[in-house]
Amino acid sequence: MSVTLRTKLPQVGTTIFSVMSALAAQYEAINLSQGFPNFPCDAYLLELLNKYARSGQNQYAHTFGVPALRQAIAQMVATQYAAIYNPDTEITITSGATEALYAAITAIVRPTDEVIVLEPCYDSYVPAIELNGGKPVFVALQAPDFRPDWAQIRAAITPKTRAIILNTPHNPTGYVWTPSDMDTLAALVADTDIIIISDEVYEFMSFDERPHLSVSRYEALRERAFIVSSFGKTFHTTGWKVGYCLAPEAFSAEFRKIHQYLTFSTHTPTQYAIAEYMQEPTRYTQLASFYQQKRDKFVGLLQGSAFGIIPTQGTYFQLLNYEKISQESDTVLAEKFVKEIGVAAIPVSVFYHNKQQDKVLRFCFAKDDETLEKAAERLRQLPQRF
Ligand SMILES: Cc1ncc(COP(=O)(O)O)c(C=O)c1O
Missing domain, CATH: 3.90.1150.10 (Aspartate Aminotransferase, domain 1)
Known part of the structure; x- marks a missing residue:
């Protein structure tokens, strides 16, 4: 048979x-x-990778990520976004942003939960929602510049809405969220249980003096958010697949339960190399x-x-x-x-x-x-x- x-x-x-x-x-x-x-x-980043691989950093890394890298990210987020994340309990290193997105969605979505997805969108969100039994609720961004349509987003919220996924700067359209977008989102989710998943993998690619508005800059959003990013974009190393997730302690604890059984840990010498490379902020x-x-x-x-x-x-x-x-x-x-x-x-x-x-x-x-x-x-x- x-x-x-x-x-x-x-x-x-x-x-x-x-x-x-x-x-x-x-x-x-x-x-x-x-x-x-x-x-x-940068050839220097390759030298660092070589240095750490040769010096024996080749076994499993700590499941939450090499401490030096988590500290470097905490420092970077504090200076760039004036946000304080505890590297021990609120920052987790993942194998690319894709893993972080999957882990965040898996940590929170239960069967029949709805997740608002703004389209066009990166292709991993919807399968992750569906594999967890959730239902994606689609809202189209508005051409020609593809800004969020707040009336439609508001109309898409129901008692079953578990999360909203946002992505700024946005792939594929390049739209960068404005202060008004962030304020509107904060007002919309206030007094709800809606969680924000913020995909910020292009955080250092915002043009024409436009600041990247990380969700971490907004206290009312940060306390209900998983923020995901990736060094692949920032250091021209998409094949290295090293990403991270910032989230409040209780959120991170649930996120880490999933991460532990998805990948357990991320490539060790690369994490050490990136941690040292980040000591010079102009590199990002x-x-x-x-x-x-x-x-x-x-x-x-x-x-x-x-x-x-x-x-x-x-x-x-x-x-x-x-x-x-x-x-x-x-x-x-x-x-x-x-x-x-x-x-x-x-x-x-x-x-x-x-x-x-x-x-x-x-x-x-x-x-x-x-x-x-x-x-x-x-x-x-x-x-x-x-
Ligand atoms: C919007 C967006 N999110 C996530 C990712 C995935 O990042 P990573 O390669 O670190 O998994 C990409 C990669 O293209 C992306 O464009």
């Missing part, structure tokens, strides 16, 4: 990121689809100007093209509106771009549960200048009506 396996995630297939990267490789296209830098991280505070220059370069090169461009406010993604070029769906057009002009991008509809069409593609500009120049040259040549 053959054993049948009933999927717990019927909607989930191969992610678009794998599909587009494979297609880009097959057609030798310039890959601006998946979000990762094509340039190396200069990231915004680094990526702002890349954004300006990419956007500048595309001026005069047929794309509609609103310069991104944060992250290393730029959305391009293609309404004037094609009326095709974004998935069809993204595939055509790879095959016919040799540039891979991500169709934004994949970040919506209902595959909503905003006629925009997402391009990652965390690439060296030569790659950006070549990609822009190809994109600039696109005729109206492709």
